Amino acid sequence: MRLAVLGAGDVGRSVAELAADYDHEVTAFADSAGAVVDPDGVDVAAALDHKDRVGSVGEAAPADALGADYDVLVEATPTTLGDAYPGFEHVRAALEGDRHVVLANKGPVAERYDDLRALERDSAGEVRFEATVAGAIPALATIDGIGAERVTAARGVLNGTANFILTRMAAEGLGYEHVLSEAQDLGVAEADPTFDVEGTDAALKCAILANVIHGGGYSLSDVDVQGITDIPPSALDLAGEDGRTVRLIGEVTADGARVGPRLVPENDALAVSGTMNIVQLETEHAGRLNISGRGAGGRETATAVLADVDRLE
Amino acid sequence: MSDPGDRAHTLRLELVDEPGELLRALSPIAENGGNLLSIFHERGSLTPRGHIPVEVDLECPPERFDSIVEALRGAGVTVIQADAERYGEAVTVLLVGDLVDTDLSDTLSELESCGTASVADFSLTTEEGTDGVSCARVRLAVESGSAERAVEQARSVASEKDLVVVEPLVGEQ
Numbered sequence: 001m002r003l004a005v006l007g008a009g010d011v012g013r014s015v016a017e018l019a020a021d022y023d024h025e026v027t028a029f030a031d032s033a034g035a036v037v038d039p040d041g042v043d044v045a046a047a048l049d050h051k052d053r054v055g056s057v058g059e060a061a062p063a064d065a066l067g068a069d070y071d072v073l074v075e076a077t078p079t080t081l082g083d084a085y086p087g088f089e090h091v092r093a094a095l096e097g098d099r100h101v102v103l104a105n106k107g108p109v110a111e112r113y114d115d116l117r118a119l120e121r122d123s124a125g126e127v128r129f130e131a132t133v134a135g136a137i138p139a140l141a142t143i144d145g146i147g148a149e150r151v152t153a154a155r156g157v158l159n160g161t162a163n164f165i166l167t168r169m170a171a172e173g174l175g176y177e178h179v180l181s182e183a184q185d186l187g188v189a190e191a192d193p194t195f196d197v198e199g200t201d202a203a204l205k206c207a208i209l210a211n212v213i214h215g216g217g218y219s220l221s222d223v224d225v226q227g228i229t230d231i232p233p234s235a236l237d238l239a240g241e242d243g244r245t246v247r248l249i250g251e252v253t254a255d256g257a258r259v260g261p262r263l264v265p266e267n268d269a270l271a272v273s274g275t276m277n278i279v280q281l282e283t284e285h286a287g288r289l290n291i292s293g294r295g296a297g298g299r300e301t302a303t304a305v306l307a308d309v310d311r312l313e
Numbered sequence: 314m315s316d317p318g319d320r321a322h323t324l325r326l327e328l329v330d331e332p333g334e335l336l337r338a339l340s341p342i343a344e345n346g347g348n349l350l351s352i353f354h355e356r357g358s359l360t361p362r363g364h365i366p367v368e369v370d371l372e373c374p375p376e377r378f379d380s381i382v383e384a385l386r387g388a389g390v391t392v393i394q395a396d397a398e399r400y401g402e403a404v405t406v407l408l409v410g411d412l413v414d415t416d417l418s419d420t421l422s423e424l425e426s427c428g429t430a431s432v433a434d435f436s437l438t439t440e441e442g443t444d445g446v447s448c449a450r451v452r453l454a455v456e457s458g459s460a461e462r463a464v465e466q467a468r469s470v471a472s473e474k475d476l477v478v479v480e481p482l483v484g485e486q
Binding site for chain 1: 438
């Protein structure tokens with residue numbers, strides 16, 4: 001497949017670097033400041049070197065990437081809320097040109113799922129978005145394998161930053177602010193951690209899971225969200241005395257979707273440690289399935305993106 | 314000493330507000346082979362009859378429970394609820410916030426106000442260096458099938474008093 005990769009952050013960069021290993025070719029590569037287009041295959045190493053030196057992957061205009069020859073658009077620009085601009089417009093352009101789309105950007109699937117599916121119906125192209133939920137964990141492929149109508153609930157730890165903070169608070173008895181700055185020093189938390197610690201990121205993933213399980217109709221505003229910033233170390237101590245701990249759990253059931261800190265037994269499958277993620281599915285006939293693994297990271301997420309590309313073939 | 318064959322029970326009693334009344338109510342329990350686990354004596358609130366509600370958790374061999382209830386009644390203690398099977402499940406929640414200024418005793422009785430839950434265990438800590446913020450772990454004994462209702466009640470009490478509630482995953486014991 002010929003790939004047009006939009007976005008050159010950790011995920012876009014890793015997709016471009018790993019594409020050859022999956023026998024795909026990058027024919028266009030763009031970031032917000034520039035692009036490089038080559039129908040014979042972009043020299044990814046040179047483009048990334050250009051980005052490190054100049055700040056963009058190439059001298060062409062970013063929009064040129066959408067006009068290039070490609071089979072699959074890989075949308076890996078930063079997630080935006082509301083109208084999911086500009087990611088959604090990139091997807092629109094690709095589908096209107098009858099190309100496939102693989103998303104790492106959560107915005108279009110979390111905020112405008114029904115619009116996205118409508119565009120897909122009118123296109124010869126297909127949309128896939130495994131990478132938008134829990135990074136390397138094949139959550140959507142598993143739901144697809146079971147059949148979405150036979151999955152009665154999904155829950156999980158869907159944000160590694162929040163999970164790292166809760167894990168460290170419980171282990172060290174330290175306050176939220178203290179552990180947050182440690183997480184920032186380690187590069188586990190962003191300088192502005194709001195998206196992670198207020199539960200927004202997990203809520204976007206819940207909206208996506210709810211859309212997949214319930215066949216659409218969900219956006220961020222339909223998810224009941226509570227973050228972890230109000231959880232003091234003493235709450236974790238009290239939970240621990242009782243053999244429990246607190247995890248930021250995203251949950252999709254027949255009643256809807258919610259994200260919030262929840263009490264779970266310390267030895268429960270959902271009580272994963274550090275930056276790990278887990279997705280737990282309740283199935284109609286086969287009980288409970290748990291899949292845990294790395295929920296973020298460039299190569300981890302790129303693995304999900306490239307698996308989606310392979311599913312298109 | 315508790316025996317592996319013992320079963321836990323919850324009794325709801327109503328006591329007259331007089332000195333020695335609580336002790337008088339508890340002695341028939343011990344005398345009939347019951348082991349007291351906890352006593353929730355809510356002195357601040359009154360039942361519709363003007364009495365003080367007391368909740369007693371105890372364990373005893375299954376065959377002793379009826380004689381304990383009889384002995385209590387024989388001693389003139391009002392036993393409101395003595396259903397061995399009544400509380401079949403338990404849910405634990407954490408409450409975080411200004412628990413003291415928002416009337417902790419009232420919060421606990423609100424948790425029970427749905428009528429199917431009873432506070433079985435309660436721990437409180439105060440956060441160091443943060444004004445007023447404290448945290449409580451509350452274990453609620455609930456009637457079988459009423460766990461979700463008890464959690465909803467906790468959510469509603471918390472929202473009324475601007476507290477954060479950390480709920481369990483429902484269905485989990």
